Amino acid sequence: MQTAKLRPEQAVDQPVQFQSGSFFGLPNELLLRIISFLSPGSIRNLMVNRYLRPVCEQGLYESISLPGHPRRSIRLLETFLLRADLALLVRHLEIDLSWQYLGQFPQSQVPSVIQPNALEALLLAKNIQSLSIGGYAICEPEKAEFREAIFKMKLIRLELPMMLDPESDEECTYPGGFVFEESDDEEPAWSGDQDTWDGGPGNEIRKLLQAQPLLEEFKLSDPEVLGTTAKWLQANILASDVPSLKYVQAAPEVAMAFLRVAPRLESLNLMLRRWDKTRFSQMKTYSAAANLSIRHFAIRVSYSDKWFWDNLTAVLSLFPDTQDLSVTVNSLTADKTAKYFFAKVVDSIYVLPSLRNVDVTCETLHPQAPIILEVDMQSLIDSKTACPMLETVVDPKRRLWTFRPDRQVSTGFAVHLVGPLMDECSNLRALKDLPAPKELARNWR
Numbered sequence: 001m002q003t004a005k006l007r008p009e010q011a012v013d014q015p016v017q018f019q020s021g022s023f024f025g026l027p028n029e030l031l032l033r034i035i036s037f038l039s040p041g042s043i044r045n046l047m048v049n050r051y052l053r054p055v056c057e058q059g060l061y062e063s064i065s066l067p068g069h070p071r072r073s074i075r076l077l078e079t080f081l082l083r084a085d086l087a088l089l090v091r092h093l094e095i096d097l098s099w100q101y102l103g104q105f106p107q108s109q110v111p112s113v114i115q116p117n118a119l120e121a122l123l124l125a126k127n128i129q130s131l132s133i134g135g136y137a138i139c140e141p142e143k144a145e146f147r148e149a150i151f152k153m154k155l156i157r158l159e160l161p162m163m164l165d166p167e168s169d170e171e172c173t174y175p176g177g178f179v180f181e182e183s184d185d186e187e188p189a190w191s192g193d194q195d196t197w198d199g200g201p202g203n204e205i206r207k208l209l210q211a212q213p214l215l216e217e218f219k220l221s222d223p224e225v226l227g228t229t230a231k232w233l234q235a236n237i238l239a240s241d242v243p244s245l246k247y248v249q250a251a252p253e254v255a256m257a258f259l260r261v262a263p264r265l266e267s268l269n270l271m272l273r274r275w276d277k278t279r280f281s282q283m284k285t286y287s288a289a290a291n292l293s294i295r296h297f298a299i300r301v302s303y304s305d306k307w308f309w310d311n312l313t314a315v316l317s318l319f320p321d322t323q324d325l326s327v328t329v330n331s332l333t334a335d336k337t338a339k340y341f342f343a344k345v346v347d348s349i350y351v352l353p354s355l356r357n358v359d360v361t362c363e364t365l366h367p368q369a370p371i372i373l374e375v376d377m378q379s380l381i382d383s384k385t386a387c388p389m390l391e392t393v394v395d396p397k398r399r400l401w402t403f404r405p406d407r408q409v410s411t412g413f414a415v416h417l418v419g420p421l422m423d424e425c426s427n428l429r430a431l432k433d434l435p436a437p438k439e440l441a442r443n444w445r
Contacts, residue, residue, distance in 0.1 A: 028055055028058075031055045032055060032058060032059055032062075035055065035056060035059035036059060038059075040060060043056050043059055043060055044056075044060075057086060057089060058089050061086050061087075061089040061090050062089055062090065062091050062092070063090075063091060063092040064076065064090060064092065064093050064094065064095070065092070065094040066094055066095050066096055067094050067095075067096060067132070067134050068096055068134065069096055070096045070097070070098050070099040070135065071099075073095045073096045073097060073099070074099060074116060076095065077095075077116040077117075077118055077121035077122070078116045078121075080116075080121040080122075080124045080125060081116055081117070081120065081121050081124070084124045087121070087124035087125040087126075088124070088125070088126060088127055089127070090125045090127065090128055091127060091128065091129050091130065092128075092129065092130040092157075093125065093128055093130065093131055093132070094132040094134070094159075095132070095133055095134065096134045096135045097118055097133055097134070097135055097136035097161075098134070098135025098136065099135075100118060100135075100136055119145055119146060119149055122146075122149055123149055123152075126153075128153055128155065129154065129155060129156045129157065130155065130156060130157035130158075130217075131150065131153065131155055131157070131158055131159070132157075132158075132159035132219070133146075133159070133160070133161050134161055135161065136161050137161050138150070138160065138161055139160065139161075139201040139204045139205060140201075147204060147207070147208060150208055150211070151207070151208070151211040152211075153212070154212070154214060155212045155214065155215055156214055156215060156216050156217065157215070157216065157217040157218075157219075158208070158212060158215055158217070158218055158219070159218075159219035159220075159221070159249075160205070160208075160219065160220050160221075200228070200229060200232065201229050202228075202229045202230075202232030202233050202236065203232070203236075205220070205229075205233065206233070206236060206237060206241060209237070209241045209242055210241050213243055213244065214244055215242065215244055215245060216244050216245060216246045216247060217245075217246065217247040218242070218245060218247065218248055218249070218250075218258075219248075219249040219250070219269075220248075220249065220250040220251075220254055221249060221250070221271055230251070230253035230254050230256075230257070231253075233254055233257035234253070234256055234257040234260075234286075237257045237258065237261055238261055239261040239262070239263060241261070242258060242261065242262045243264075244264060245258065245262040245264060245265055246262075246264050246265060246266050246267060247265075247266070247267040247268075247269070247296075248262070248265060248267070248268055248269065249269035249271065249298075250269075250270070250271060251270070251271045251272075251273050252270050252271075252273050252275075252279060252282075252283055253273075253279075253282075255268060255270055255283075256282060256283060256286040259286040259287055260286050265294070266293065266294060266295045266296060267294070267295070267296035267297075267298075268294050268296070268297050268298070268319070269297075269298040269299075269300075269326075270298070270299045270300065271300055272300045272301065272302065272330055273301075274302070274305055274307075274308075275301065275305055275307050275308040275311070275315070276307050277307070280311065280314065280315065283315075283318060284318055287318045287319065293321040294319040294321060294322060295321055295322060295323045295324065295354075296322070296323065296324040297316075297319045297322040297324070297325055297326070298325075298326035298327075298328070299315070299326070299327055299328070300328040300330055301327070301328070301329065301330060302329075302330050302331055303329050303330065303331055303332050303336050303341065304331070309341075309344055312344060312345070312348040313347075313348040313350075313351055316348050316349065316351050316352060317351040319352075320351060320352060320353070320354075321354055322352045322354065322355060323354050323355060323356045323357070324355075324356065324357045324358075324359075325345075325349065325352065325355060325357070325358045325359070326358075326359040326360075326361070327341075327345050327358075327359070327360050327361070328360075328361045328362075328363060329341045329360070329361065329362045329363065329396075330363050331363065331364065331365055332362045332363060332364045337372040337373075337374075338360075338362045338372060338373045338374070338375065338395075338396035338397075339372065339374060339375050339376060339379070341360065341362065341396075342360050342375045342379055342395060342396060343375075343376070343379050345358070345360050346379045346382050346383045346386065347382075349383065349386050349387055350386040350387065352387060353387065353389070354389060355387040355389065355390055356389055356390060356391045356392070357390075357391060357392045357393075357394075358383065358387075358390065358392075358393050358394070359393075359394040360394070360395060360396055361394075361396060361398075362396040373395075373396040373397040374397065375395045375396065375397070377415060380393060380395075380401055380415045381411060381415060384403050384411070384413060384415075385411065390403065391403070394421065397420075398420055398421045399417060399418075399419065399420050399421070400417075400418040400419060400420075400421055401415055401416065401417055401418065402415075402416050402418055403415060403416065404416050
């Protein structure tokens with residue numbers, strides 16, 4: 001491997017010279033690719049060289065992911081206000097604005113400096129193509145200025161705020177006094193004057209979509225979107241509102257609104273909901289009327305949802321062209337092992353003849369509880385037998401399995417363990433940030 005020959009005075013201000021020529025003879029795309037493999041700390045170290053600084057800044061700011069990190073989000077917005085040129089580098093942004101809710105965090109936990117104007121800072125990031133705003137309900141009536149700012153963006157991906165992803169049927173309280181209880185018949189009660197808001201959140205969601213004709217990915221994970229809002233979307237969303245849409249993540253009721261109008265839709269991610277005969281019948285009607293081909297199907301469901309597990313085959317058959325299947329079992333407890341649910345999925349996938357990849361994940365409210373995540377080898381064999389085109393399986397223990405031809409066994413193939421998957425977000429979760437108030441945390445569980 002060739003090494004750089006540097007003189008002391010050349011180390012900071014001069015191009016790095018290699019035996020075969022200048023390091024800076026490489027195109028920026030390749031330099032960015034190299035930098036993408038480095039940690040933020042390593043990139044900052046490279047920025048002492050003035051020739052590398054521009055490409056390092058682009059590498060640091062092109063894609064920023066700060067979900068659940070309000071303090072770092074504050075610092076980022078301050079940087080935008082101080083360095084508008086850096087804001088222009090951002091293409092992908094996931095940011096947490098929960099600190100905007102007064103009183104959510106004790107004053108001692110919020111940085112002592114003057115908090116930035118979040119809206120003004122976001123407006124400086126004019127080249128954003130992918131946006132996710134967490135902890136801040138921009139579809140509330142008083143957040144019109146935030147929505148107007150998003151109208152001006154040219155987005156390919158949009159994720160609307162997710163105040164909380166419910167993990168049980170318990171009542172949950174949010175900042176501002178908002179209370180959520182899963183219901184098919186009632187709209188959530190806002191702390192503000194909801195009755196005077198013409199069109200409600202459904203109309204605001206549609207306006208956001210209409211302003212983004214290039215939008216390919218839309219995530220609406222917010223549990224506030226229930227009842228009348230979902231029905232409004234089902235009745236009013238048009239194909240012209242989502243001409244480029246390919247991916248939707250939402251509650252089943254909301255997803256139905258897009259199934260019937262998005263001609264390019266190919267990926268569907270259904271959020272946590274209780275299933276019953278009525279919900280299934282509605283989904284069946286919309287999926288049949290859509291006459292489209294969902295190739296990537298994901299669903300999150302409670303371990304205690306008896307109707308769903310008894311009718312899993314029927315649910316999967318709604319999207320028979322699925323090639324990639326992901327099933328997340330929520331709130332797993334010690335009385336039901338991952339082996340049981342993995343086998344339930346395997347017993348049902350025979351209705352997906354084109355299936356190539358399957359992923360079964362188990363979540364628990366109590367990580368310290370002794371949950372058994374092992375699966376039977378026979379279930380892995382059965383999965384390939386049921387779906388001959390199957391290429392990979394990810395089990396609840398987050399291990400990747402493949403299948404190799406083997407004429408010495410009756411099945412004609414052998415199950416091969418590739419190894420454990422890496423958690424891409426593990427390092428980010430380990431970072432400390434503003435802790436949630438204890439009383440709020442209790443309500444969020």
